[in-house]
Amino acid sequence: MTTHRNQFAPHAAHNLSDWTATAKLLCCRVDPAGKFVAAGAIDHTIQRWEIATGQRVTLAAHENWVRMLSFSPDGSTLHSGGYDGRWIAWDIHAETPQPRQIIQAHQGWLRGLAVSHDGLRVVTCGNDRLVKVWSTTDQQVISTLTGHPHIPYCVQFVPGSYEVVSGDIVGNIFHWNADHGGPARKFDASEIHSNVGDLAPFGGIISLTFSPCGKRITASGLHKVSNAPAGNRRAVAVSFDWATGEKLPKQECLRKDLDATMWRAVYHPGGTLIGIAEKEIGFWNPGEEDVFHLVPTPEHIFDCDLHPNQIDLYTAHFDGHLRAFRLAAAEAQP
Amino acid sequence: MTGNQYTPCGTIDHGLARRQFMGEFLTGAGTIAGTSLFSHPIGAGEIARQSRSVVVVFLNGGISQFESWDPKSDLETGGPFRSIATSVPGIHVSELLPRTAQQMHHMALVRSVSTDLDDHGLANNLVRSGRMTRSATEYPELGAVVARGLERPDFPLPGHITTMVGGVGGRANNAAYLGPRYASVAVGAENGGIVNTQLPEGMTVAVDSRRHDWRRFVNSRHRSRVQSAEMDAYTQSYEQALRLMERRELFDISQETDTVQQAYGKSEFGKQLLLARRLVEQEVPFIEIQHAGWDFHHNNFEFHLHYVADFDSPFAHFLTDLAQRGLLERTLVIVMTEFGRTPSINAGYGRDHYPKAWSIAAAGCGIQHGAVIGSTDAKGVEVTDRKVDHRHLFHTWLRAVGIDSSSQFDIGGRKFPIADPAFGPIEELLA
Numbered sequence: 151m152t153t154h155r156n157q158f159a160p161h162a163a164h165n166l167s168d169w170t171a172t173a174k175l176l177c178c179r180v181d182p183a184g185k186f187v188a189a190g191a192i193d194h195t196i197q198r199w200e201i202a203t204g205q206r207v208t209l210a211a212h213e214n215w216v217r218m219l220s221f222s223p224d225g226s227t228l229h230s231g232g233y234d235g236r237w238i239a240w241d242i243h244a245e246t247p248q249p250r251q252i253i254q255a256h257q258g259w260l261r262g263l264a265v266s267h268d269g270l271r272v273v274t275c276g277n278d279r280l281v282k283v284w285s286t287t288d289q290q291v292i293s294t295l296t297g298h299p300h301i302p303y304c305v306q307f308v309p310g311s312y313e314v315v316s317g318d319i320v321g322n323i324f325h326w327n328a329d330h331g332g333p334a335r336k337f338d339a340s341e342i343h344s345n346v347g348d349l350a351p352f353g354g355i356i357s358l359t360f361s362p363c364g365k366r367i368t369a370s371g372l373h374k375v376s377n378a379p380a381g382n383r384r385a386v387a388v389s390f391d392w393a394t395g396e397k398l399p400k401q402e403c404l405r406k407d408l409d410a411t412m413w414r415a416v417y418h419p420g421g422t423l424i425g426i427a428e429k430e431i432g433f434w435n436p437g438e439e440d441v442f443h444l445v446p447t448p449e450h451i452f453d454c455d456l457h458p459n460q461i462d463l464y465t466a467h468f469d470g471h472l473r474a475f476r477l478a479a480a481e482a483q484p
Numbered sequence: 485m486t487g488n489q490y491t492p493c494g495t496i497d498h499g500l501a502r503r504q505f506m507g508e509f510l511t512g513a514g515t516i517a518g519t520s521l522f523s524h525p526i527g528a529g530e531i532a533r534q535s536r537s538v539v540v541v542f543l544n545g546g547i548s549q550f551e552s553w554d555p556k557s558d559l560e561t562g563g564p565f566r567s568i569a570t571s572v573p574g575i576h577v578s579e580l581l582p583r584t585a586q587q588m589h590h591m592a593l594v595r596s597v598s599t600d601l602d603d604h605g606l607a608n609n610l611v612r613s614g615r616m617t618r619s620a621t622e623y624p625e626l627g628a629v630v631a632r633g634l635e636r637p638d639f640p641l642p643g644h645i646t647t648m649v650g651g652v653g654g655r656a657n658n659a660a661y662l663g664p665r666y667a668s669v670a671v672g673a674e675n676g677g678i679v680n681t682q683l684p685e686g687m688t689v690a691v692d693s694r695r696h697d698w699r700r701f702v703n704s705r706h707r708s709r710v711q712s713a714e715m716d717a718y719t720q721s722y723e724q725a726l727r728l729m730e731r732r733e734l735f736d737i738s739q740e741t742d743t744v745q746q747a748y749g750k751s752e753f754g755k756q757l758l759l760a761r762r763l764v765e766q767e768v769p770f771i772e773i774q775h776a777g778w779d780f781h782h783n784n785f786e787f788h789l790h791y792v793a794d795f796d797s798p799f800a801h802f803l804t805d806l807a808q809r810g811l812l813e814r815t816l817v818i819v820m821t822e823f824g825r826t827p828s829i830n831a832g833y834g835r836d837h838y839p840k841a842w843s844i845a846a847a848g849c850g851i852q853h854g855a856v857i858g859s860t861d862a863k864g865v866e867v868t869d870r871k872v873d874h875r876h877l878f879h880t881w882l883r884a885v886g887i888d889s890s891s892q893f894d895i896g897g898r899k900f901p902i903a904d905p906a907f908g909p910i911e912e913l914l915a
Contacts, residue, residue: 173560174829192829193560215564233564259564277789347777348752350790379545381782381832450831468831 157461157478158420160433163445166462166474169204171197175466177218177453183225184458186242187474189466190216196230198242199472201457211238211249218262222269222286229272229286231260237274239286251289255282262304266312273314275302281316281326295326297333300351306358317355317369319343323390337367337390337397344375344383352378357414360392361436362421367392370412370425373402385412385427387434401425403432404440413452418477419460426451426465431475445475535767536849536885537815538630539760541799545604545778548825548835549864551578551788553843554595556864561829563785572854580792583800589854590803590812591847592913596858596867599823599874602837604779607822612658614878615904621660626881627770628659628666629902633887634769640727641734643769647756648672655721661895664717668772671728671735681729696726734762747801754798761805764815778821782832803847812848816884819845827864841867844877850884850915857913875907883909 173193180187180201188198188209196209196216214233221228221242227250228242237255240247256276263274271292272284281295281302295314302318312328321340324333343353356371366389374384385408389398401423403410410428417423423434431445431454450468457464461478548563555578556562567576570588577585577593584591601607610616613623624632631643646656646668659667683692703719733739737758748754756773763771775795780787799819806812824842825835841860847853858870882889882903889903 192564214566346787346790349777349794350787352783352786378783379777379779379781379787379834381834 158418158422159478160422160443160445162479163431163443163475163477164480165447166476167204168474169199169206169472171206171470171472172208174468174470175452175472176215178455178464178466178472179219179221179228180455180457180462180464181221181225181228181242182223182458185225187455187457187464187472188219188221188228188242189453189472190219190230190232191470192216194232194234196228196240197472198228198247207246209240209247211252212236214259217260220263220265220272222265223267224269227269227286229263229265231255231263231274233259235260235276237263237272237284253284253289255284256280261302262316264306266307267310271307271312273305273307273316275305275316277301281305281314281324283312283314293330295324295333297324298322300354303355304358306360309360309364315358315367317358319351319354321354321371323355323358323367323369335395337369337395339369339371339388339390342369342371342373342386342388344373344378346378350378353383353411356411359415359417361389361417362419365392366390366398366436368415368417368423370415372411373400381409383409383411385410385425385432387412387415387423387425399437399439401434401439401441403427403430403444406430406444414454416454416456418456424454424456424463424477426454431463431465445477447473447475535814536634537764537768537811538626538770538881538885539764539815539817540626540770540772541757541795541817541819542772542774543778543795543819543821544608544774544776545780545821546607546823546825546837547778547792547821548780548784548788549595549841549843549860550825550827550835551580551785551792553577553593553845554860554864555579556827556862559827559863561827561863563829565785565788575854575856578792580788581796583796584803587800587803587847590807591845592851592853592855592857593843593845594857594872594877594910594913595843595860596870596872597824597842597844597874597877598867598871599839599842602823602839604822604837607837607839610874611820611822611877613660614874624660624662624666625658625668626878627668627772628662629882630770630885630887631659631666632662632893633882633902634885639767640731641763641766641768642669642671642724642728644668645763645768645770646670646772646774647759647763655717661900662893663713665720668770669724681725681732696722731766734766735759737762744805747805749798749801751794751798753794754801757798757802761802761809761811764806764811765809780825780834781830781836782834784825784829784834786833806848815848816850816881817847818881819847841865846881846884846913850886851880851913852915855913857910870910870912872910875904876910879903879907879909880913883914 173191175189175191178189186198190196192215194212198207212232212234216232218231228240230238235256237253239250241250255274256278258277260276275281279298283292298318300318300320302316305316314326317323321343323337325335327334353372355369359368368387368389370387372383373386376382387401408428412425412427415425421436425432429447432441433443451465453466455464463475465473550563555567557567566579568579570585572588612625615623627644648670655667748758753775760771823839826838861868879889891902893900
């Protein structure tokens with residue numbers, strides 16, 4: 151797979167494909183080999199498209215909304231997590247993929263799931279406030295990490311290691327030791343959460359990502375909440391220096407009034423931060439507060455993932471469409 | 485007294501309002517003086533009925549029927565919460581209500597409420613008063629009607645109480661032509677009882693008593709020359725406040741054992757329910773507890789996850805506690821809200837206002853336990869069976885506690901039906 155970093159040109163972004171799923175989409179991921187893209191839906195299914203042909207196959211085994219997807223590094227296995235609390239592993243290359251294993255991973259909703267760099271571990275988190283590290287070999291729990299004071303939303307492995315980071319609904323980011331003990335470090339991003347009365351936290355760490363160089367950890371979510379039940383808030387990304395824990399300038403969309411949550415932020419290998427906010431795809435240069443470009447899309451986006459060609463961004467939409475945007479000039483070819 | 489006897493200033497308003505305190509009313513087709521609104525002849529049964537209470541838990545903002553009493557788990561638009569079985573075979577509610585589900589044998593559900601208004605204020609008034617407020621006529625809310633209907637001579641406490649956590653508020657303006665005597669009094673509870681009810685430091689009971697004697701004397705002299713409903717209400721408020729001060733310990737939930745307090749929980753809602761139980765023990769006719777903030781146009785499912793959890797455990801324990809103390813058989817508990825929420829999901833994963841097909845729950849006295857009234861279609865869009873609205877419900881709540889909802893108030897010679905006379909109760913919901 152050749153990369154095309156030099157062709158990355160958000161100002162020239164244009165719609166590449168628009169595929170219809172069976173229901174509203176909550177999440178999507180592109181396989182590291184670039185052959186498939188998968189999306190999770192609120193009709194409890196996963197849709198798998200073959201990128202070259204647009205051919206769609208439905209994967210059915212979850213019993214609630216499918217909230218998170220993650221591919222193994224070799225692209226052979228799709229791991230999915232849903233509001234049924236299940237972690238399911240799929241042989242994604244099969245003509246009609248079936249569950250290889252179904253694990254009841256959490257009591258209540260499973261919120262976050264990620265695969266380690268070598269594919270040997272999966273980390274999950276859920277409404278039971280637990281973070282669990284699993285072996286993909288025998289599907290046994292390697293460690294259960296406790297300490298989040300409220301529901302953890304998302305998890306990631308620290309690049310190249312078995313160390314875990316997790317972010318919760320009240321804005322804590324915990325960095326955990328590999329297999330045991332409490333959190334080694336805490337990053338305080340509580341500014342991106344608020345409370346509705348005393349009852350319900352709103353916001354928190356919606357997604358976590360590391361910069362390509364590994365020097366920053368970035369949380370996406372929302373802030374500036376004026377009326378939570380009405381959805382009056384602004385999308386934001388908060389970054390920390392991974393080594394020192396120093397908080398770095400926030401990145402938000404200042405050029406346009408958007409009631410939005412940044413449901414996911416991902417880094418382009420060149421360092422540009424890509425964030426989805428309502429119907430917009432925003433682009434930030436490292437360290438700059440405001441977006442340098444916005445790409446409008448037809449509907450609300452709830453997840454996105456960058457194709458390994460580094461110029462195609464796949465977006466999962468509320469209207470049940472999976473769209474791809476080429477972040478490059480029309481003549482660019484991966 | 486049925487003639488028009490106007491106050492010296494001669495205004496009809498004053499005449500009407502003054503008569504509010506005279507306790508005259510009509511029932512059925514004729515005037516009955518000096519009796520009550522009860523739906524059966526006076527006797528031991530009436531005395532029992534007079535000790536009845538109504539507790540309204542008002543989920544202000546509009547709880548989603550899908551995420552509570554009428555789950556549609558199989559629908560794509562039904563949301564991510566499953567339905568669970570209850571203590572009554574065949575009845576399912578949202579999984580967000582695991583503890584309340586186990587009290588369903590004390591409860592009934594109405595899944596076919598259909599109203600017209602999707603504005604919070606107007607809809608709120610609609611379900612509370614059982615009628616549409618017109619510019620010329622405001623109607624008393626359920627609490628005022630119940631306070632009037634279950635009124636007993638010399639009852640030392642207000643008949644219509646809204647609980648608060650901490651603080652104490654004044655009277656609301658929700659009794660319309662029944663007058664401020666029956667309007668709600670906001671009473672706060674925290675450790676030690678009602679705030680601001682201790683005598684100031686240095687003030688003795690004797691001195692305080694002389695102060696009040698002087699106030700009564702001055703009031704009496706003034707009233708001999710000028711009479712007004714407002715003045716009467718003002719005077720009555722003073723006397724009622726004194727009676728409240730004498731009974732401040734009733735509002736002190738810290739007098740409950742640790743076990744009891746822990747069972748109700750540490751939340752504001754739990755504390756208010758515990759206070760409500762203490763007031764039910766005192767036979768206060770009407771108590772309302774507000775649980776506000778349910779207007780989830782955005783993030784509906786996340787917010788319901790937390791809000792219904794805050795409701796479920798204390799509410800279930802409240803029913804258990806009432807039942808174990810033998811209070812539930814004389815207490816009607818209503819879980820009220822102003823409308824439901826859309827069966828569709830908007831792009832913010834919220835649900836918007838939806839008065840067309842929604843649900844309400846009740847428990848306790850006067851209703852069929854384990855009953856489910858009406859139903860909605862598979863998608864929860866339309867009522868398909870036994871459509872009812874605020875007018876039917878208003879009749880039903882009154883009848884459940886023994887008040888004849890077909891009777892009338894006589895206010896200055898004008899007859900005001902207690903409830904909309906074109907409608908009646910949901911008979912199959914009544915015990």
